Each structure stands twice: as C-alpha cells, then as structure tokens.
Amino acid sequence: MGKIYIIHENNEWTVHLTKRLQELGLPYEEWHLDQGMVDLNAIPPQGVFYNRMSASSHTRGHRYAPELTSAVLAWLERHERVVLNGTRALQLELNKAAQYMALHAAGIQTPYTIATVGKEHAIEAAKQFAGKKFITKHNRAGKGLGVQLFERVEALERYVNGPDFEEPVDGITLIQEYIQAPQPFITRCEFIGGKFHYAVQVDTSEGFELCPADACQIGDLFCPAGEDPADQAKFKIVQDFNEPIIQQYEKLLADNNIQVAGIEFIRNEAGDIYTYDINTNTNYNSDVEEKAGRYGMLELAKHLGEKLEHVNKRQGVTTHS
Incomplete structure (x- = not known):
C-alpha cells in the first residue's frame, strides 16, 4: 500500500x-x-x-x-x-519574478515591479518611481525578506550602500510600487485541490509603515500561520467571501499545476486589487480556524x-x- x-x-x-x-x-x-x-x-x-x-x-x-x-x-x-x-x-515559490509573469499571463494585476541585480541597478530602477513611494523585496523570499519602504531614491542609495543591506540569496532585488491601502489590511485566499477554501483578512496596522502589501510576511508577528494568542485579533476568516478574482486564481493554479496555495492581495484607495504573492508553502492559523469552524489542514x-x-x-x- x-x-x-x-x-x-x-x-x-x-x-x-x-x-x-x-x-x-x-x-x-x-x-x-x-x-x-x-x-x-x-x-x-x-x-x-x-x-x-x-x-x-x-x-x-x-x-x-x-x-x-x-x-x-x-x-x-x-x-x-x-x-x-x-x-x-x-x-x-522560489521566484517572485516568475510569479508575476504567471499572474500577468492570467490577466491578474500586480504592483509595478523591476527586478535588479547589482546595487547600482537597484538605484537606477528606483529612479523610475521618482516622487512616489516604493519598496524593496527579495526575489527568493518568504518571511518578508528584504522588505523596506522608501520615499526617495536617496534613501535607497544609503540603504544599499550601508551596513544594513540584505543581500538576496539569489542576488535579485525587486523594486516595487508601493500600494497605498485605505484600510490597514490585506487578504489571503487559501486553495486546496486547486479550489478556493476560504479567505483571511490580516490586520497590518502595526506594520503599516513598513509595507501593507507585505506586512503579513514581515516576521512571525504578521504570519497568517502565527500561533501567538496575543496576535489572534489580527487574523479573521472572511465569511461568504466571493470575489470574481477567485475564478481567476483558480484558473491560474490549474494552468500552473498548483494544488495547494495561499494567494495574497491588497486593494488601493480606488478599490482595485493588486496581487503580490503566491505562497505554495501555505500554513493555517488554528485558533482563527477554530473560531470560524473551518480547518485547512483537515x-x-x-x-x-x-x-x-x-x-x-x-x-x-x-x-x-
């Protein structure tokens, strides 16, 4: 057997x-x-x-x-x-640039992103966001690796040339548009067998100054799978979640032969959805599930x-x- x-x-x-x-x-x-x-x-x-x-x-x-x-x-x-x-x-899972290309192929909107190798190229890419906030993140990431918010190119230049710069494990730093959300939360949609299971709303207020689009991945505090009882109020399963984006996500997963995933998105002030992460190593928050009577691992x-x-x-x- x-x-x-x-x-x-x-x-x-x-x-x-x-x-x-x-x-x-x-x-x-x-x-x-x-x-x-x-x-x-x-x-x-x-x-x-x-x-x-x-x-x-x-x-x-x-x-x-x-x-x-x-x-x-x-x-x-x-x-x-x-x-x-x-x-x-x-x-x-290992390549956010590849994620964004798969999302684009599926007609799903992502934040404007430039992939760079080399500090001078990261600085050059940031100039395309002149006058706008932008973030950095690692291409091969998880846990919010390399996520920083910047308002000016000069600030990025000091960062990449300073002692606190985090070198990505694959050498690729992403320079990405900062999505300003009207409310401090993101939504994570969970899929099992390629089909939608439920959506979790994640409160990012304590990490909002970092990056609301990635705050759910910045350390254990904002991990949707976190088990700290003090943080349970940050996570809430959304009842009767039924957005058209779900059908697009399911087709994306089918087209890429992915059966289990958590896909995260954020809305801008106009209500437009920007999808920024496909997590194929997804986890679930057991305490939040208990309250909602929904059990991902089961x-x-x-x-x-x-x-x-x-x-x-x-x-x-x-x-x-």
Missing part, C-alpha cells in the same frame, strides 16, 4: 498536517530534504507526494534544500508519480487521502482510514 509523502525542510510547519493524517488513519512519511541524496536510477515508491518546500529555507540553515527538492521532483515526475505542488509550483489531509485512495485502487490495494 502506498503512503502520503511530505516533502519539506521545517518540522514546525508539518506537525499540524501530520496530526490530521494520524486522526484520519492515513499512512504517511516525511522527507526532510535539508540534505540527502536521490538515486536517479532507482524507482520511486508508490504513493502521493506533497511538496511544501519553502523559499525561506536558507534562513534556517537549509540553503540547498530547494535545489535537492527540485531533483527529487524531477525524479518523481519522470516516473509519473502523483505529486501535489510539483516542479512548476516550486519554481514559482481538508488538506482529506484531499491527500482521496489522492492516495486513487493511487491504491490503481495498484489493487484498499486504503483503510
């Missing part, structure tokens, strides 16, 4: 999922890919493989975990294994179980749960 294999590099982010898998009696195994090897001539085991590799793995000392994961996913896909969030999902575990059932049926095996 096959198993559910969880591909990751951070045990703290898998415990809620494995707890649900245990509750459902589903067999699983964790592949922690901070280091290791893959025999490319071997045959992968049967089962369902769920990739939740993170773009911020290098901040936990796992610099090459995504690269190893890329090799593993290529191996699994070569042998036509069932993979959730495969090679394309990993590519977008639904994900069920979805993985259904996929495993299909695999086992093809193999002539019955899954017990």
Whole structure:
C-alpha cells in the first residue's frame, strides 16, 4: 500500500498536517530534504507526494534544500508519480519574478515591479518611481525578506550602500510600487485541490509603515500561520467571501499545476486589487480556524487521502482510514 509523502525542510510547519493524517488513519512519511541524496536510477515508491518546500529555507540553515527538492521532483515526475505542488509550483515559490509573469499571463494585476541585480541597478530602477513611494523585496523570499519602504531614491542609495543591506540569496532585488491601502489590511485566499477554501483578512496596522502589501510576511508577528494568542485579533476568516478574482486564481493554479496555495492581495484607495504573492508553502492559523469552524489542514489531509485512495485502487490495494 502506498503512503502520503511530505516533502519539506521545517518540522514546525508539518506537525499540524501530520496530526490530521494520524486522526484520519492515513499512512504517511516525511522527507526532510535539508540534505540527502536521490538515486536517479532507482524507482520511486508508490504513493502521493506533497511538496511544501519553502523559499525561506536558507534562513534556517537549509540553503540547498530547494535545489535537492527540485531533483527529487524531477525524479518523481519522470516516473509519473502523483505529486501535489510539483516542479512548476516550486519554481514559482522560489521566484517572485516568475510569479508575476504567471499572474500577468492570467490577466491578474500586480504592483509595478523591476527586478535588479547589482546595487547600482537597484538605484537606477528606483529612479523610475521618482516622487512616489516604493519598496524593496527579495526575489527568493518568504518571511518578508528584504522588505523596506522608501520615499526617495536617496534613501535607497544609503540603504544599499550601508551596513544594513540584505543581500538576496539569489542576488535579485525587486523594486516595487508601493500600494497605498485605505484600510490597514490585506487578504489571503487559501486553495486546496486547486479550489478556493476560504479567505483571511490580516490586520497590518502595526506594520503599516513598513509595507501593507507585505506586512503579513514581515516576521512571525504578521504570519497568517502565527500561533501567538496575543496576535489572534489580527487574523479573521472572511465569511461568504466571493470575489470574481477567485475564478481567476483558480484558473491560474490549474494552468500552473498548483494544488495547494495561499494567494495574497491588497486593494488601493480606488478599490482595485493588486496581487503580490503566491505562497505554495501555505500554513493555517488554528485558533482563527477554530473560531470560524473551518480547518485547512483537515481538508488538506482529506484531499491527500482521496489522492492516495486513487493511487491504491490503481495498484489493487484498499486504503483503510
């Protein structure tokens, strides 16, 4: 009988999922890919493989975990294994520029962004925002890496040439339009099996001066998966959320073979939606879910179980749960 294999590099982010898998009696195994090897001539085991590799793995000392994961996913896909969030999902997780191109291809509006390598080019790009606020962020990010708000090019020049400049792990710094929101919150839409599950409104008031469009990613304080009870008021599941953007997001995920994701957007003062992040390593806030009676990890575990059932049926095996 096959198993559910969880591909990751951070045990703290898998415990809620494995707890649900245990509750459902589903067999699983964790592949922690901070280091290791893959025999490319071997045959992968049967089962369902769920990739939740993170773009911020290098901040936990796992610099090459995504690269190893890329090799593993290529191996699994070569042998036509069932993979959730495969090679394309990993590519977008690690590359915000690629995210924005995928969003553009889907007709979804993003903040105006310039990708740069080299401090002098970052400064040159910032000149295109003369008279307007802009932000920096890392191309391969997560956790709000490199996010800074600037009002003038001179301030950016001092930053990139000063001791506090954060060098991106892939060398690419994004210079991005600052979206001024009329109210200090962003919205994160969660998808399981490529279908909309729920939307979370995230209060960014305490980090508003940094960047409302990325405040939900700046440190643990603004992480939608945060577990600090003192911060629970910052997160709220939006009941009966039904915006047309959801259909666009679902098509985007289908076109890019992404099954599990959290997509974040912000509205400007005119009410226009700007989408700025596709997170394929999504988490859920358990306390907020408890209040709303919606459980992301439970639904994900069920979805993985259904996929495993299909695999086992093809193999002539019955899954017990």
